[in-house]
Amino acid sequence: MNKIKNIPDAPLAPKVSRFTESCRLFKNNRLSILGFITFIIFFFIAVTGLFLTSGNNPVFDPARIRLHEKLRPPMSRPNPGTLKTSEIPPFGIYFMGTDELGRDLFARMLQGAWVSLTVGFVAVGISVIVGIFMGGIAGYFGQKHIRFDQIIITCILFSGGALLFMGARHSGVKLLIIGHACLFFFIIFKVVWRKKAMPGWIRILRKNAISIDTLIMRIVDIMLCFPGFFLILTVIALLPASIYNIMIVIGLTSWMGTTRFVRADFLSLREQDFVTAARALGVSNFRIIFRHMMPNAITPVLISATIGVATAILTEAGLSFLGFGVPPPHATWGNILSNGKNYIFDAPWLTFIPGTAILTVVLSFNLFGEGLREILNPKLRDRY
């Protein structure tokens, strides 16, 4: 031991941890700093907006209609003669003007900030969770195979459940019973034939049909075949209008990228020594996946999630524009903009304020995400 210590200082690589190195690179990337700061500001505005515009007696009332005061330009003062005292906006001024019903645009924008933020984050949250789950299974358990009998039983049970759900009671219950019987049958037969040779037809059923990896990746391929925005539009148009449906549908149609990232990372991580060591220690699969492997694979997921939030906000605005967005009591930037477009020549602020707001926020997310990507991609670093 002592001998090693006595060796004169060998030339060592400068000791810089990955985090400090990334921080240094991040500081050099001015655009992504700008994006990050804008994002923080937006977050605070959204949270304060939530407090200022909700409750029974909000400070800024986004729903107060003043028909005398419609389409007033920004920074104009309300006319005290025609308004009750409760109708006068705080500070006695319309910061961003009023819309076609005389509602205070500033209050509506404040309320919309929170809605846009939640739509973006919840949708991306759903897609990241689904993506990590599917990708994790495909990467970690990918080499395992599913047998024919398992596929058949799952199909029977699922179609039984679907029929039951659709209202066809009789055939649904029948299918469910058949499915459970098959399940039972196979479990029993597995025990019975542990020693004896199985008959041929059962052996065919117990052949490996498809590996889990192939299955999940084919599901991803299938999902990628659907035309994105059109699929979202179809589903949203068929479902009842609600803010939750929009989040769920956007989330469930955008998890494929995450799945691919996570799977690719897991395929290389599962061969590494620390995973073998963890398995040798008897750590459970669940813990290996989430405590040991996931932290090593999470970076690309987070980057794509940042950009995903931007895309989700844009998608929501597009849906609002076509009339399928978040339904009226909630103001979102998308539906303020799509109402405002009818007055683009008379009241341009109704178009330009929400439009610029969406642009700024989406831009900040994109800049931040791309900045992160550039920092964490070693191939793009300066080499000379």
Add this chain to the structure above:
Amino acid sequence: MLSFIGRNIIQKIVTLFFVSVISFLIIHLAPGKPTQVDPMNPRFTPELVEKFKKEFHLDKPLYKQYLIFYKDLLTGETVSWKDNQPVLEKIWERFLNSLPLFIVGTLLTWTLSFPVGIHSAIYRGGIYDRSATFFSYLLISIPGFFFAYILIAFVVTRLHVPVIGMETFGLGNRFWLNMVMDRLWHLLLPSILGATGGIAILSRYVRGQMLEVEGEDYVRTARAKGLPPEQVHYKHALRNALLPFVTMFGLILPGLIGGSVIIESIFSWPGMGRMAYEAILARDYPVILTVNFLSAALVLAGTFVSDILYLIVDPRIRL
């Protein structure tokens, strides 16, 4: 090679089958019935609803409906529920309207994004690169319809050119040049709008590829042995950076049928996207399903083409 192609095609057909099943299920299991589209219409008596259901096989079980629908689709007999027109003919007509938009948009995208991307990669970190980066993010982030309204407001108020629709209504028998100019003006804005996102994304991608290749050892070698910079950039680096883009030609295909719903509705352009949107509003299931099926088929065809192109272009891949 042949076995690869064969396996690939079989795989794609299986995928297409599942896509057809899933899109059928999504549409038919969603709440609401196509017979309830217009419940307030006094002419929509229960007898009529029954007749409607019988006519379009809505009284049969779901799997039979599925078989009937796809049999009709593959033999080209599907009719729209709304106006009894053959769906494929309808789509073809709208497709021809969308085609000029698609062609001009694609040309703009591919001709503009390469110079921009290559230039900003070569002068990495310079003022040009930084402003190009910022502008491409700006174009990615701007909501399409907001940008459309800015452009419309600008063109209509400053240049006094009508831009809504495919042509100006009631132009009559003017000189042919006027007609052509009119058509071009109407074509210009929607195609620019359709191309902006593509230009921004593709030029970023070109830049990224180019940067990656510029960092390779063989480029450094080329520079070290004193080749002129043009030769290093365009002969050594660019050729290798172009590889992924050859395969992207295949991925243009799906754009053929998509058509942008939002842009076409803003400009009242009677194209595919708008037809699909109207079909969704009217719950015209055959049209929705056919558009879905065709676009899925095109996506698969596109990935197939790009796989094949990759095989041809990249000598490192051998099967």
